[in-house]
Amino acid sequence: MSTTAEPGVAEPAATGVHERFTALAERQIELGEVRGAAAADPVNLPMIRHWTAAMGDANPVYTDAAFAGASVHGEIVAPPAMAQVWTMPGLGGGKGGTSPVDELMVALDEDGFTGVVATNCEQTYHRYARLGERLVPATRMTGLAGPKTTALGVGYFVTWLVTWYSEDEPVAEMMFRVLKFRPREEKAAPEERTRYPLRPAVNRDTAFFWEGVQEGELRIQKCGDCGELRHPPGPVCPSCRSANRVYAVASGLGEVYSFVVHHNPPVPGIETPFVVAVIALPEGIRVVGNVVECSPEKVGIGMPVRVEYREMDDELTLPMWVPRES
Secondary structure: OOOOOOOOOOHHHHOOHHHHHHHHHHHHHHOOOEEOOOOOOOOOHHHHHHHHHHHOOOOHHHOOHHHHHOOOOOOOEOOHHHOOHHHOOEOOEOOOOOOOOHHHHHHHHHOOOOEEEEEEEEEEEOOOOEOOOOOEEEEEEEEEEEEEEOOOOEEEEEEEEEEEEEOOEEEEEEEEEEEEEOOOOOOOOOOOOOOOOOOOOOOOOOHHHHHHHHOOOOEEEEEOOOOOEEOOOOOOOOOOOOOOEEEEEOOOEEEEEEEEEEOOOOEOOEOOOEEEEEEEOOOOOEEEEEEOOOOHHHOOOOOEEEEEEEEOOOOOEEEEEEEOOO
């Protein structure tokens, strides 16, 4: 476990906070693997159907009994990436109990390290889960590194491993690493406009899109040879492999294809809860954006929306989606 502070970052150590985090992390690591509560429901076909439909995974081995029976599996199996789905609690929590990570996360929050960003998740699949199996998660904390100076602020990297078991046989495991950071306090002069903290990544593939947003256009990348529209943008057409890229201007109308309501963790610059939706455009592609001017309770699948361009600060304009009449 790494607990070495970055040069010049002495505040947590000087106040004893760093030593407290280190001692707590070591205790939690010594606990080893701690099993949580079993999934509320066994692996089942209705949930698999919902997940594959949402993800666009049409592999019949997950839903077609005849096809799956003739496959190497001999029966319907669940998509490996669903491992976390079976034991994930809802917004109201659940009976999953506490894990070795929880106490450290609470301690970091209480000391002002309230920002969180996932850095990576490494996944290992031992075998497919089968219908009727009730998976049980087991969590092992593996590391705490910090304090580290990052662009977001000073923070700690927390690492843990979750393994899902069917009885005593491991089915899948995921290694999670997140950065818990203390958000920077940016003080602007009274006459200055606050700079919106979240900035989109702009590169050669996406520059045309953000230039369009500045001009009030919803630009969709288009293959200059076969004419296929695609989003998000990329360097090569997935259909004909052409690198000849142009764009089309979408109507700016759409409907909510799917959505989530984000409650936690806090996001700098955005008041929670807020809605992040996948918007289906009549042009045949989907884009992701926030639904605004509508309470989260009123957002629904199929709701008609239109794009609206919001100036977030003097340099940044973002496309948002607002309700419209059917």
